[in-house]
Ligand SMILES: Cc1cc2nc3c(=O)[nH]c(=O)nc-3n(C[C@H](O)[C@H](O)[C@H](O)COP(=O)(O)OP(=O)(O)OC[C@H]3O[C@@H](n4cnc5c(N)ncnc54)[C@H](O)[C@@H]3O)c2cc1C
């Protein structure tokens with residue numbers, strides 16, 4: 052069955068470094084499972100004995116024809132730095148695909164995909180899936196500085212891209228919520244992934260403008276399978292597992 | 308052919324490997340990775356009489372070779388279990404064991420009575436050792452008087468195999484095990500998590516919402532092994548060993564130290580298929596060392 056979760060060894064075919072962000076293109080040892088945009092994997096860190104648990108990483112892009120999948124990893128601690136140190140030819144052990152991804156908009160919907168920092172990662176595959184459904188994705192991507200926004204050409208390839216940086220090195224200066232686009236355009240749906248304060252700010256805008264909005268949460272995880280109840284978010288339905296019921300949630304489920 | 312069957316007072320296991328409560332959901336969460344029927348048993352999530360929301364987030368922190376958790380027995384209560392979860396797991400052909408917790412003796416008894424009615428639940432594991440809720444049973448599990456009270460009461464209400472899960476957060480665990488045995492426990496399992504704490508120096512805050520929580524994973528293994536050995540020497544009932552088991556070799560070590568069966572907890576998070584690999588590895592060990600029965604490993608430590 053294709054929609055089952057599985058453990059795979061994925062071989063690194065291409066590695067590219069963008070400052071402290073590493074891009075990996077990996078090839079599966081068997082046909083890829085069915086993947087929804089917004090789903091994630093749990094990566095085992097086998098090259099560092101100090102790292103015990105797996106690390107959750109979003110699926111950045113999928114190519115069924117070539118049986119490849121890609122990830123963007125920001126090196127922020129021991130686990131992500133050790134993953135980032137892997138080389139082409141090395142393999143990564145992943146448990147996947149995990150969680151519930153984004154809801155694909157209806158044909159003709161006007162959609163905005165808002166990404167902050169490494170949170171831009173899952174929006175690429177989401178943009179592609181939207182496009183397949185005849186929805187034109189508009190991206191609003193924010194970073195502290197120009198160097199935080201990587202692989203912009205890929206996003207440009209599938210939709211309009213608007214940018215903000217805190218230091219003004221690219222696009223408009225400021226936060227994503229301050230972009231002039233919010234005054235000029237209206238949207239039916241908004242998808243958000245990034246740092247928590249940024250997602251809360253965008254969710255606030257969406258609520259004010261009465262726009263349907265989904266966000267992708269990054270709670271701490273142990274199992275990633277809905278078994279340990281470590282990753283819960285308090286929602287209108289009580290504490291629910293972000294790894295299983297999320298990581299994507301409609302903001303009307305959250306107590307923000 | 309190595310004989311893998313393990314017999315614990317009225318409870319027969321296909322092999323000595325079970326999965327530990329709170330780390331394996333209701334088993335179904337792992338069904339994509341392994342055949343649950345290849346396990347000796349599955350101990351499902353801690354169940355209480357009433358619905359519990361558990362502790363606030365954050366509930367976990369990674370530590371060297373282990374983790375702390377402060378889940379706090381989040382579950383929907385025993386009635387929900389009976390109506391909605393039991394039907395989904397009752398036909399899985401392995402021992403589906405329910406881990407029962409409570410804050411009062413009456414709660415334990417009421418929950419145990421309801422589970423006693425379920426034909427395909429052959430045993431309960433009494434959790435008198437949860438460190439994560441104020442009255443999560445640890446109050447009962449850390450004194451002989453407390454354990455006698457709760458085991459005596461549940462023994463009257465529960466007719467099938469009664470496992471009592473012991474807390475390592477005590478001075479003399481053998482004494483506590485003997486108290487559980489004297490009040491009618493059919494077996495004891497140990498260890499539950501060790502009380503621990505983690506601090507984020509950068510933010511100067513505790514990493515868990517509850518400040519302290521339960522330590523598990525590879526780092527607790529030496530402590531667990533020592534306690535299994537002590538308890539094995541003190542009681543006649545079977546001992547189920549757990550705490551940091553991550554490989555077949557670990558499992559064999561626990562059996563040599565006196566465990567009749569073992570449970571795998573946190574290691575499931577690192578390899579969701581580890582439990583069946585451990586079961587296979589134990590058989591290979593027996594073949595290599597000429598043991599005809601896996602049960603012959605129990606207590607075979609040479610001194
Ligand atoms: C669903 C999901 C998708 C993610 N997608 C990506 C992605 O595509 N690219 C990427 O670079 N990062 C992503 N992250 C964040 C990534 O998991 C963390 O940066 C990583 O776990 C940090 O590990 P570390 O050992 O480097 O850092 P440390 O700070 O040393 O980690 C210590 C502990 O905290 C946990 N932790 C620390 N930061 C986070 C965080 N932000 N989210 C969850 N757990 C954290 C670690 O897993 C570990 O258990 C995602 C997180 C989640 C939950």
Ligand SMILES: Cc1cc2nc3c(=O)[nH]c(=O)nc-3n(C[C@H](O)[C@H](O)[C@H](O)COP(=O)(O)O)c2cc1C
Nearest residue numbers: 327328329353376434498499523524550551572573
């Ligand atoms: C996230 C988590 C939740 C747990 N929940 C329970 C529980 O509900 N009931 C219980 O008796 N033990 C619970 N435990 C303890 C484990 O069953 C086990 O005793 C402990 O983790 C030691 O074994 P390990 O090192 O193999 O994980 C939990 C452990 C973890 C890590």
Ligand code: FES
Nearest residue numbers: 273275277280294
């Ligand atoms: S991480 Fe274990 S339930 Fe979500």
